[in-house]
Amino acid sequence: MSFTKTTLKTAIQDYLESSETTFVNNLDNIIKSAEDRIFEFVQLPEQRKNVTGTLSSGSRFLATPSDFFAPMSLAVISNNVYTYLDLKHASFLKEYSPDTTVTGTPKYYAVFSDDSFTITPVPNANFSIELHYLFKPNSLADGSDSGQTTLSKDYPDALLSGCLAEGAIFLKESPDVIATFETRFKEAVARMKNLSEGRKVKDEYRYDSLRIGVS
Numbered sequence: 001m002s003f004t005k006t007t008l009k010t011a012i013q014d015y016l017e018s019s020e021t022t023f024v025n026n027l028d029n030i031i032k033s034a035e036d037r038i039f040e041f042v043q044l045p046e047q048r049k050n051v052t053g054t055l056s057s058g059s060r061f062l063a064t065p066s067d068f069f070a071p072m073s074l075a076v077i078s079n080n081v082y083t084y085l086d087l088k089h090a091s092f093l094k095e096y097s098p099d100t101t102v103t104g105t106p107k108y109y110a111v112f113s114d115d116s117f118t119i120t121p122v123p124n125a126n127f128s129i130e131l132h133y134l135f136k137p138n139s140l141a142d143g144s145d146s147g148q149t150t151l152s153k154d155y156p157d158a159l160l161s162g163c164l165a166e167g168a169i170f171l172k173e174s175p176d177v178i179a180t181f182e183t184r185f186k187e188a189v190a191r192m193k194n195l196s197e198g199r200k201v202k203d204e205y206r207y208d209s210l211r212i213g214v215s
Contacts, residue, residue, distance in 0.1 A: 003152040003159065005031075006145045011160055016167050023171060028141035030170060034162030035139055035151060037185075039069075042192045046150045047134045048072065055119060055127040060100060062109070062117040067135040074109050074117070077128040085109045085119070093120040158188035 003011065009027045013019050039047070051065055055076070062074075075082040083105075088096075090110040103124035112118040140149045140159075151159045165181040 001156050002148060002154075003140075003156050004146050004148055005140050005143060005152075008140065008152060008160065008163065012163050012167050015160075015164050016171060016173075018167075018171055020171075023167070026170060027167075028139075030163055030166045031141040031159075032139050033166045034159060034185075035141075037162055037166075038151060038155075038158055038189060038192070039136060041189050043134060044150065044192075046154075047137065048132065049135050050130060050132050052077075052128065052130050055106065055123045055129055057123050057125050058103065060119050060122045061112065062119055062129070064111075064115055064117060065131070065133065065135065068114070068133055069136045070134040071109075071111065071117075072132040072134060074132075075130045076106055077130060078105075082130070090118055093118055097121050155188070155192055158185065158192050161185035161188045 008031065009024075012027060012030065013024065016023075047069070049065070049067075053062070055062055071087060073084055074087070075084045077083075085106055086108050088108045088110050090112055093108055093110050096108060097120040100122055102121055104121035106119045106121060106123055106127065108120050109117045137149060140147065140152050143149070161181060161184040165178065165185045168178045168181050
């Protein structure tokens with residue numbers, strides 16, 4: 001099973017037995033709310049990106065990519081050797097090197113804002129860097145009617161369950177109905193985590209199978 005934007009909207013209306021105009025007009029928002037919840041709960045391998053760039057000499061800032069969501073690693077590359085910077089809080093960087101005129105080879109970085117990192121020591125040369133980060137994919141709701149996303153293709157149960165939970169809240173369904181959809185959503189998200197944060201990042205030869213408590 002997989003969904004396009006059209007088939008997902010149809011499924012939401014069928015499950016919740018509603019074609020009320022206001023509800024239908026808000027289906028895009030419902031889909032986006034469900035996607036946001038999933039991306040906050042689970043780190044998907046498909047959310048990872050690598051980009052290269054340059055730290056400018058004398059500048060303590062590095063712009064983040066336009067689709068940046070969260071950092072995974074930042075490395076300075078010199079003579080084909082990777083040196084990974086430690087992620088710290090911005091206040092640590094200021095305490096470590098309060099004098100911004102002091103330069104050197106960068107050791108630490110911090111998220112300064114949604115648009116930039118701050119680096120210390122301030123680079124004393126132009127350094128090549130590689131950033132590994134999590135990005136937030138485009139919403140299914142923003143694509144074409146026949147479009148698909150990783151969630152709608154590979155994790156349709158989680159996406160549908162999340163939409164049903166959000167839709168039930170929008171329609172002001174009874175608490176027990178909302179709780180049923182919410183339970184199904186959490187179960188689907190747990191299965192996603194087992195796969196994306198468990199099996200897809202562990203070598204079974206070295207780590208054996210996942211061990212999950214009986215529920």
